[in-house]
Amino acid sequence: MECTLSKSADDTKLYDAVDMLEGRDAIQRDLDRFERWARANLMESNKAKCKDLHAGRANPKHKYRLGGEWIESSLEKNNLGVLVDEKLNTxxxxxxxxxxxxxxxxxxxxxxxxxxxxxxxxxxxxxxxxxxxxxxxxxx
CATH class of the missing domain: 1.10.287 (Helix Hairpins)
Structure with a gap:
């Protein structure tokens, strides 16, 4: 993995700072690797629950795929009980x-x-x- 991957009991997060196209491509490559790994290990990811949170002012808000499906963008994300929006505001x-x-x-x-x-x-x-x-x- 090129990006940071964190795993808890029932949650997996993949993240990285993206300021250029190389960062976008790195995240997409890691998403593809994760999908292949999950398939090889007979694990299913609930793609309907996969969300993309774009944080930061100058974020280009790239779109990503997991498998063949586009990941939906979200304005906020619950992370370990803390609700955070794209400005990292609680x-x-x-x-x-x-x-x-x-x-x-x-x-x-x-x-x-x-x-x-x-x-x-x-x-x-x-x-x-x-x-x-x-x-x-x-x-x-």
């Missing part, structure tokens, strides 16, 4: 986390008869705070 994930936390908080407020701190705080800590942890910066 704002969308933060908005989704806040929205989910607010929905849970509203549910707690509507369903609890008691508004005592001793009742609400454990529910908030267990149900709402985990969603906010991905939004707040970690303090060392």
């Amino acid at each position: 704002t969308w994930q933060c908005m989704l986390a806040v929205q989910k936390a607010n929905l849970i908080l509203g549910c707690i407020k509507r369903s609890m008869a008691s508004k005592l701190r001793e009742v609400i705080l454990p529910l908030y800590s267990a149900l709402v705070r985990p969603h906010c942890a991905s939004v707040q910066p970690k303090v060392k």
